[in-house]
Amino acid sequence: MAFVKGLICKECGRSYPAEALSICEFCFGPLEVDYDYDAITSNISIDSITKGPNSIWRYKDLLPVSGDSPVDLGAGFTPLVKADRLAAELGLGEVWIKNDTLNPTGSFKDRVVSVALTKARELGFKVAACASTGNLAHSVAAHAAKSGMDSCVFIPSDLEQAKVVTTAVYGGTLVAVKGNYDDVNRLCSELTGDRPSWAFVNVNLRPYYAEGSKTLAFEVAEQLGWTTPDHVVVPIASGSQLTKIHKGFEELFKVGLLDENPHVRVSGAQAKGCSPVATAFAENVDNVRPVKPSTIAKSLAIGNPADGFYALQVVRKTNGSIESVTDEEIVQGISLLARTEGIFAETAGGVTIATLVKLAKQGVVRPDEKVVVYITGNGLKTIDPLVSQIGPTVTIAPTIEDFEASVDLGGL
Numbered sequence: 001m002a003f004v005k006g007l008i009c010k011e012c013g014r015s016y017p018a019e020a021l022s023i024c025e026f027c028f029g030p031l032e033v034d035y036d037y038d039a040i041t042s043n044i045s046i047d048s049i050t051k052g053p054n055s056i057w058r059y060k061d062l063l064p065v066s067g068d069s070p071v072d073l074g075a076g077f078t079p080l081v082k083a084d085r086l087a088a089e090l091g092l093g094e095v096w097i098k099n100d101t102l103n104p105t106g107s108f109k110d111r112v113v114s115v116a117l118t119k120a121r122e123l124g125f126k127v128a129a130c131a132s133t134g135n136l137a138h139s140v141a142a143h144a145a146k147s148g149m150d151s152c153v154f155i156p157s158d159l160e161q162a163k164v165v166t167t168a169v170y171g172g173t174l175v176a177v178k179g180n181y182d183d184v185n186r187l188c189s190e191l192t193g194d195r196p197s198w199a200f201v202n203v204n205l206r207p208y209y210a211e212g213s214k215t216l217a218f219e220v221a222e223q224l225g226w227t228t229p230d231h232v233v234v235p236i237a238s239g240s241q242l243t244k245i246h247k248g249f250e251e252l253f254k255v256g257l258l259d260e261n262p263h264v265r266v267s268g269a270q271a272k273g274c275s276p277v278a279t280a281f282a283e284n285v286d287n288v289r290p291v292k293p294s295t296i297a298k299s300l301a302i303g304n305p306a307d308g309f310y311a312l313q314v315v316r317k318t319n320g321s322i323e324s325v326t327d328e329e330i331v332q333g334i335s336l337l338a339r340t341e342g343i344f345a346e347t348a349g350g351v352t353i354a355t356l357v358k359l360a361k362q363g364v365v366r367p368d369e370k371v372v373v374y375i376t377g378n379g380l381k382t383i384d385p386l387v388s389q390i391g392p393t394v395t396i397a398p399t400i401e402d403f404e405a406s407v408d409l410g411g412l
């Protein structure tokens with residue numbers, strides 16, 4: 001049983017029933033799930049969580065659906081890896097990587113989709129749909145296949161080949177739209193109204209969808225022995241994930257699972273070619289001005305981020321920062337993480353690592369802090385921007401002579 005009272009407008013506080021609604025009809029503010037925290041507090045315990053499944057569903061009491069028979073491919077419960085070699089290279093102390101490349105479809109989107117499609121099924125929707133920068137489409141198509149729902153997912157037509165193939169393979173309908181994500185999203189918002197049996201996970205089911213990202217905070221706290229990090233670095237596309245990670249840490253305290261009120265600094269990472277939130281942060285304004293994206297970090301290429309304003313607020317309130325990095329720095333970030341920790345991240349991960357590098361240099365991320373870096377997508381999905389730069393060290397004839405003439409590992 002879910003401890004949901006309903007939905008509540010983040011701006012004016014009006015209440016709504018727990019249906020497929022996402023925007024307040026009075027003030028156009030976004031709707032959020034409203035929980036009965038007293039009931040959760042008397043129900044939840046570290047013991048009840050650790051007895052649960054090895055997936056996001058161990059935190060079902062803090063999710064907006066009944067977790068008894070979820071739409072589930074096993075999202076979550078990903079490793080938190082101590083990154084000592086990376087930390088040493090950056091002159092930092094305690095750095096951890098939350099390795100969400102290891103989700104069923106290779107990105108953190110499995111967390112939000114598992115929650116959203118469970119809600120979609122509960123509400124009787126027939127078609128699973130979404131507006132996607134790539135990873136969301138992949139995850140929706142896979143979860144829909146598993147649950148037997150039809151799917152119709154929308155992507156910009158210029159995505160990486162791997163993202164197109166890994167989405168199409170599940171046999172649903174994949175619509176490539178000649179435009180960028182913001183065009184795709186607008187189209188999906190227009191389609192939603194006339195299609196009452198379609199669940200657009202990040203449009204009409206957005207309040208439920210977004211809650212799935214809280215599990216990124218829950219798992220980290222559990223993996224750190226029910227404590228919180230001092231500082232987290234999170235990539236920003238729509239800004240939803242960043243705000244929900246912050247909310248996740250606060251909720252754990254609210255329901256009695258943390259001894260101390262957490263003070264987690266939250267910093268954000270964007271690509272220079274799509275950095276509306278970083279720009280608003282740098283200019284110290286509240287208004288996130290939309291941009292036209294142009295970056296290899298296509299999974300983060302949202303020019304008009306729905307939760308940009310709220311992400312800014314979280315970063316400012318927690319004394320974090322937001323940086324943006326060039327395409328070249330993104331590739332260097334991917335290489336740095338691969339070479340020091342053996343983790344191959346997609347371009348979004350390159351953005352996050354390159355931002356960590358910058359924030360460490362600036363002294364914003366400090367050596368005395370316990371830092372968690374969220375690596376949200378798998379590198380096998382975005383090899384396109386790397387193939388011209390990364391390949392064999394040498395190509396040789398199959399002879400010892402050619403090998404010895406070409407390869408020298410410094411006398412080893």
Ligand SMILES: *Cc1c(COP(=O)(O)O)cnc(C)c1O
Pocket residue numbers: 107108109135136235236237238239240241242299300346348349376377
């Ligand atoms: C979607 C996505 C994000 C950002 O998600 P938002 O919640 O929209 O900010 C980060 N990393 C990857 C790999 C993604 O696919």
Ligand SMILES: [Zn+2]
Pocket residue numbers: 009010011012013014024025026027028029
């Ligand atoms: Zn409102």
